[in-house]
Amino acid sequence: MSERFLEGQHALITGASRGIGAAIAEALARAGARLTLVSRNQQALRERATHLKALTDVHLKVADVTDPAAVDRAFRGAAAAFGPVTILVNNAGQVESRPFLKTDLQLWTHLLAVNLTSTYLCTRCALPGMLTAGWGRIVNVASTAGLTGYPYVSAYCASKHGVVGLTRSLARELARKGITVNAVCPGYTETDLIRNAVQTIAVATGRTEGEARAELVKSIPLGRLVEPSEVADAVLWLCRPESAAINGQAIAVAGGEVM
Secondary structure, eight states, X not given: OOSOTTTTOEEEXXXXXXXXXXXXXXXXXXXXXXXXXXXXXXHHXXXXXXXXXXXXXXXXXXXXXXXXXXXXXXXXXXXXXXXXXOEEEEOOOOOOOOOGGGOOHHHHXXXXXXXXXXXXXXXXXXXXXXXXXXXXXXXXXXXXXXXXXXXXOHHHHHHHHHHHHHHHHHHHHHTTTTEEEEEXXXXXXXXXXXHHHHHHHHHHHTOOHHHHHHHHHHTOTTSSOBOHHHXXXXXXXXXXXXXXXXXXXXXXXXXXXXX
């Protein structure tokens, strides 16, 4: 098969300006998909597009994916640029660490909005075009926090468990429509989120950042953090035409941390 096996497909990726989202965008671009990149950071999006335009056609949309009107506008603009979205990667996400009794309603609601409700909003906009086409790939970037529990991130864990539940429900509902719905669940990955977490742990525990990072790595049988490109490779595999029988799965990309 040609390396550009997604030629003719239109992929929309949220949280696409950096980290895992940027790696996914590059992987899909190399496979030939046209891209709509969504993020709140306009400058970062432009920088990402400059790199990717050598590989494929790129459309940019600055949007808050927790805002229903902004999501609707983003999808209308995407369809006007390249036609209906046939590959949706719900990658936008956020984490904040607090003990449960210090997790106030504002933080709880915010993390559910960013991590879970945004997935609902974007999927609702993408699905009609996929149903018309009779083909589609929805990949939700969840987390190992959607498969197990971690202390001090109860709101984040709840939201990512919700993403996995939504994934499984939609997969059953759409199984005979030519559309697959899967989740990838990264473990500790070399991104800004982890770098910020390491700083937070270091401050809270009095350790150095090196010691805090080593404590995270200790829980990973692989012996290192996951690279964003490794998560992107899993997403790319799920988007292949030959992956039609892979549906409703929550695939851990975590170096063996979760089995």
